[in-house]
Amino acid sequence: MQSPKKVYLDNAATSPLDPMVIKAMTDVMQETYGNPSASHSIGRKAKAVIETARKQIAASIKADAKEIIFTSGGTEADNMAIRCAVNDLDVTHVITSPIEHKAVIGTCEELEAKGIIELHLVQVDSKGSVDLDHLESIAKQYNGALISLMHANNELGTLLDYKRVSSIAKANNCLFHSDTVQTMGHYVCDVKAFGADFLTCSAHKLNGPKGIGFLYVNKNLNLKPLITGGGQESNQRAGTENVVGIVGLAKALEIAFANIEEEQKHIFGIKTYMMQSIQSKLPSVEFNGINTFEGGLYTVLNCSLSPQPNNELLLFQLDIEGVCCSGGSACNSGASTGSHVLNAIQHDTNRKAIRFSFGRFTKKEDVDYAIEVLSKLLVSETVVI
């Protein structure tokens, strides 16, 4: 029988809506139904709501309003950055890593298979850190390439030294795209200090709605629309705007940035607590990725559990007991094949990797419950050690 208790430790997959975001969106749903392209007052009101949100978002990451293009989320923003760089900016070589999100790696592989680009994969180590010396040597060889490297890996949490990547890109006339889907709103962001040409954001990773995000594009770049039709988004992305989603995204970012230090402290506290508690209960646990505050995403803890007879069933059993977490990335719809990230870091296939990810609403009691259930399920733990 399904346990009535539920704990949600899968915030890197998606996060619950903040009640203040729901309120902002509900107000707009009720009051701002106009088509933003319409010339009458009801349409103009919707347009004004979008432009206010754009300005607010841009100011919060020190960008210009015209550098923010609203998209349907992170996947579309990643696609737009890569495909537009290829279509409009003469990119024929893309340098990325084997542990990028499928939105990046899948897009690059498709372009390579069609003979449109040559793809170069930079090495990563067992913690998911990108070998930046290797990156530099590839960038030197393929001057003018697009470098696409994520700020934080969504499965492991390992952070990228983006400053060094940016300086490698600049020194070799490369463009730099960083998938910041897991970090936007979780760290202070200044696009100029980041030094990337493209950054991506998805609202549902920061207690905002699904189906909305943005691509930051450096204003010196001239892109043509990937989705054609109307001239929305300054002719960069056609389609009637998701007004409600845009307002939700702006509110979610506003809340995130207003409370960033407090939130970092709270969530990193939860992560540290989980690391300590799980280690004391299950001493054979290992942690994938980098887990210091400086080196890893404070919202993600990827645990590598000792081999168990019920390895394959573990996630299912956790779910039955009301613990929501994930095996790899939940963004691969229904995927049960091994994680390409864990394969790339050569994670021991006999061990089971489970990603717990935390958010604003996670409590220590949630962690206690998850560890209690895990200890009950890992029956052979004492035998295996």
Ligand SMILES: Cc1ncc(COP(=O)(O)O)c(C=O)c1O
């Ligand atoms: C790193 C990363 N990039 C891109 C995406 C895709 O974003 P979206 O779900 O908004 O399409 C996700 C998660 O889904 C992600 O974790």
